[in-house]
Amino acid sequence: MTHKTALKHLIFKIISQSAEELQLDCYVIGGFVRDYLLERGDAKDIDVVAVGSGIELAQQVSKNIETNPKVQIFKTYGTAMLRYDDIEVEFVGARKESYRENSRNPVVENGTLQDDQNRRDFTINALALSLNKANFGELLDPFNGIADLDKGIIRTPLDPDITYSDDPLRMMRAIRFATQLNFKIEEQSLKAIADNKDRIKIITKERIVTEINKILDSQKPSIGFLLLEKTGLLDYILPELIALKGIDEVEGQRHKDNFYHTLEVVDNICETTDNLWLRWAALLHDIGKAPTKKFSKKVGWTFHGHEFVGSKMVYKLFKRLKMPLNDKMKFVQKMVLMSSRPIVLATEVTDSAVRRLVFDAGDNVEDLMTLCEADITTKNPKKFKKYHNNFKLVRDKIVEVEERDKVRNFQPPVSxxxxxxxxxxxxxxxxxxxxxxxxxxxxxxxxxxxxxxxxxxxxxxxxxxxxxxxxx
Incomplete structure (x- = not known):
């Protein structure tokens, strides 16, 4: 048993004892139970639902811990939180909810454990473990969440049409969980997301971006973006990606589908970096191709200046989604602007071209090379090997030039x-x-x-x- 697991066992016993002293029932519910049953990671957040006052239970638990950790109370939501070692435990009273059409914020009233499980977003998040002395550790699974965990299914406890209409953020959460867990969204639920897609408009941009970031942080983000596209949500969130869909043909000449290519690049880069903003750069590296696409009889399809146009679009996109307009945004812009430079350079690796690349990229030259290598999506083994070998030559030349000429973060020798x-x-x-x-x-x-x-x-x-x- 790890130190953290032992701590959890200890905190659960303290919560159980505290609940008995207050003569109320309480349960561990939600993500901790799901991840515990999936043997997924080591969760630091524990949600405890009390049939009664969650705030009172949190205060009693604090009294029963030697260090008397501070209880943070959020009266508006009727919740309380305390920190035990590095574990966050949140306490809430069981409740039932009703919704108004123009808001995802419910009208809340006290309820039973069953009411609380009914309001959960998915069956796999409605699982509860008893912390009561009489049946400590017993699993309460009213919606066959265990079966859905075993089959890898995302399903809502109640009618999905009502579930998603009441709180449209759940549509994003369904897709995010499907991506993180590599689960399938149940058919009726998937249809309900498509039917309610326009309800996403009432969700704040910040909440949507949080879910997009979690999709991008997963092992294979393409799962999520394909679901967002299939359900129509992507049209509302990132129309710049939708604009890349499709293949045009003129006089027998076609170009690749830049939407599906982009998702391949994102999946590729996720194999080599955890940098969220480099993953954003991969997602947006080709967005300038839609507005710059032209057909020429002499050379076929062209996308001249798409990197420059794309980098300008990054700013507008970040602003629209209320994302940080800071160094992170500038980093994504820079990666999009320079995304073709190493590709062009790989055909003829000259010292002067490498010096300019290192000079312009500065400390981000390694990230830029990682992005360009992820951009190799050819299915031709010979071409795949050739392109990677070319980039290796560029990387070797960068090291050589940098050691000799020291142009990274260049400072003129004469001021x-x-x-x-x-x-x-x-x-x-x-x-x-x-x-x-x-x-x-x-x-x-x-x-x-x-x-x-x-x-x-x-x-x-x-x-x-x-x-x-x-x-x-």
């Missing part, structure tokens, strides 16, 4: 202050011209990234600009 001092200048355009000339010469390999060579170039460039060296 603006030194240029001003040398030529007795005040801030002016000439300083920018000289600095740019030094940078270009280093990136092109014309001079080494060293002060002496850069200083000499500064003098030569200054002379051409008609500048006089200050007398020292």
């Amino acid at each position: 603006g202050e030194e240029i001003m001092k040398t030529f007795n200048l005040k801030p002016s355009k000439e300083i920018g011209i000289i600095k740019e000339a030094i940078k270009e010469a280093i990136l092109e390999g014309e001079i080494p990234n060293e002060h002496e060579a850069a200083y000499q170039l500064m003098l030569d460039k200054g002379k051409k600009l008609g500048l006089s060296i200050k007398d020292i």
Whole structure:
């Protein structure tokens, strides 16, 4: 038994004792029970439902723990939470709920355990374990949640049409659980999601993004995005991806379906990185292809400038979804903007091109290479091997150039202050011209990234600009 498992056994005994002292029944319910039965991970969150006051039970439990952990009370929701070691235990009174059409926030009243299980989103989340002395550890499974766990099925306890209409966030949760657990959504439930898809409009963007992030954080996000597309939810959430669907054909020339290609890239990148924002970059790397798609008789289908257009679209998308407009967004923009650079470079790996790549990507060059390798979705084994070998050459050249020329996070060997001092200048355009000339010469390999060579170039460039060296 692990330390954490032992702690859980101990906290359950304390909760049981506390409930008996208050003469009320209580149960562990929801995600902890589901994951415990699936032997999935080591949950840090425990939900306890009391047939009575959850707040009073939390306070009694705190009294019965030697350290008397602080009880956080949320009166609006009738819940309380305490921390036991690194485990969070939330207490709530059993309740029944009713909904209004324009809100997912229910009208709540006290209820029985059965009422509480009825209001749960899925049968696998309605499972409860008794913490009562008389039947401690007994499983209460009114909706055959165990059978659904065994079969890998997501199903609502009550009519799915009502369940999803009442709280449309449950549609996202159904798809998220199907993705995380690799479960199937039961047919009637899947149809109800499609029928109620427009109800997603009453859900806040922040809540939707939380679920999208959890889908992206899973092992195979394509499961979730295919379900979002199938049910019509993706049209409301990420229409930029829907725009990538389909294959056009002109004069016998076709392009690949960029929607399905994108999902392959996302699955690929999930095998090599846990970085959520790099996964977002994979999801959005081709969104500029829909607005830039053109057909030319000479070259066929083109998507000129899709990386630039896509990077601009990232900002609008983040803003619309109320996502953070900070460094994380800028990172995704940068990855989308540069997503084709290593691909072009892989055909001819020159020192100067690699220097420019490292200069522009900076500390994100490794992430960029990871994205580009994930972008290889060809089913032709020879091409697959060739493309990966080409990227290996690029990676090797990056290491070689970086060790020799040190252009990552480039700082000019000659500063603006030194240029001003040398030529007795005040801030002016000439300083920018000289600095740019030094940078270009280093990136092109014309001079080494060293002060002496850069200083000499500064003098030569200054002379051409008609500048006089200050007398020292």
